[in-house]
Amino acid sequence: xxxxxxxxxxxxxxxxxxxxxxxxxxxxxVGAWLTPAPSGLGTHTELGLAPCGFHLVTGLPCATCGMTxxxxxxxxxxxxxxxxxxxxxxxxxxxxxxxxxVAGWSAISGMSLQPIGAILGxxxxxxxxxxxxxxxxxxxxxxxxxxxxxxxx
Numbered sequence: 001x002x003x004x005x006x007x008x009x010x011x012x013x014x015x016x017x018x019x020x021x022x023x024x025x026x027x028x029x030v031g032a033w034l035t036p037a038p039s040g041l042g043t044h045t046e047l048g049l050a051p052c053g054f055h056l057v058t059g060l061p062c063a064t065c066g067m068t069x070x071x072x073x074x075x076x077x078x079x080x081x082x083x084x085x086x087x088x089x090x091x092x093x094x095x096x097x098x099x100x101x102v103a104g105w106s107a108i109s110g111m112s113l114q115p116i117g118a119i120l121g122x123x124x125x126x127x128x129x130x131x132x133x134x135x136x137x138x139x140x141x142x143x144x145x146x147x148x149x150x151x152x153x
Contacts, residue, residue, distance in 0.1 A: 070082040079094075
């Protein structure tokens with residue numbers, strides 16, 4: 001038996017889906033507009049943002065160094081380069097693309113996004129995201145210290 005939703009529920013689901021779709025599409029559109037920094041770091045400075053303070057002080061990349069460059073490569077369709085530059089940035093770009101599609105479908109169909117929100121709101125989801133960011137930071141530190149190609153500004 002089909003579950004019937006009241007018209008206001010469909011309208012709310014569509015509105016939430018549309019807002020989330022636009023929120024997930026925005027970083028991808030900005031990334032498509034930017035030119036990735038050849039060094040692997042510093043693409044965000046094209047947006048008028050300051051260089052990474054952690055990198056300036058220590059000479060080492062911070063946990064999010066390379067994220068904008070990675071997202072920009074992913075938005076340009078260079079997924080392997082995005083993964084090489086900053087794995088967490090590539091994962092973020094893929095999640096944005098998938099969530100944009102799912103939220104877009106919600107905006108069209110009225111499908112509820114509550115089950116996805118319930119999964120993402122769990123502590124395990126947070127711990128997985130934290131592990132991805134910390135693992136990617138370890139990777140970028142190893143790349144920086146190993147051959148010096150990532151992080152040379």
